Amino acid sequence: MKQDKPARRDFIRLRGNSIEVFGRSIKLPSSRPARVAVGVAFVIGGIFSFLPVLGLWMLPVGILILSIDFVMVRRWRRRASVKWGRRQRRA
Template sequence: MKRYRPSEPQTRRISILGREFAMPRSRGLRVGLGVALCILGLLGFLPVLGFWMIPLGLLILSHEFHVVRRVRRKLIVWWERRKRPSG
């Protein structure tokens, strides 16, 4: 287990389907990557590109912008309530 050292900048990580991936350290690069994935995801009908890029871009942007983060959290709560058996 790696210990946090105050002199080292903390690496941002993103968790997708139980696996963790490191995101770029630069905020501008993270925002650019998230926006590019969302825009290119709109062209999902073309080969190679796909509509899967839109949620991935929004997930990356949710680490930078509170509005996107709030919507993501509401979606997670809604999904968990929907999965729970009623009774």
């Protein structure tokens, strides 16, 4: 019997100018300044997580959006992704 590949459990994934969250695709603006503004807004919203609608969930989404345009943020995201993958394989 042939073993099937286990399903990937990526909750958030980048696909070009869109983010796929739990299987739903969200389009991002095509212009760089607009993407940076949206990413910064999400990071600032994550800082104010004590407010009812805003929460810590906004911080990683903002960093993910900023990683499209900034190399340094992209490196942080990739390192975190690699560490998370290694941790999941061990468990």
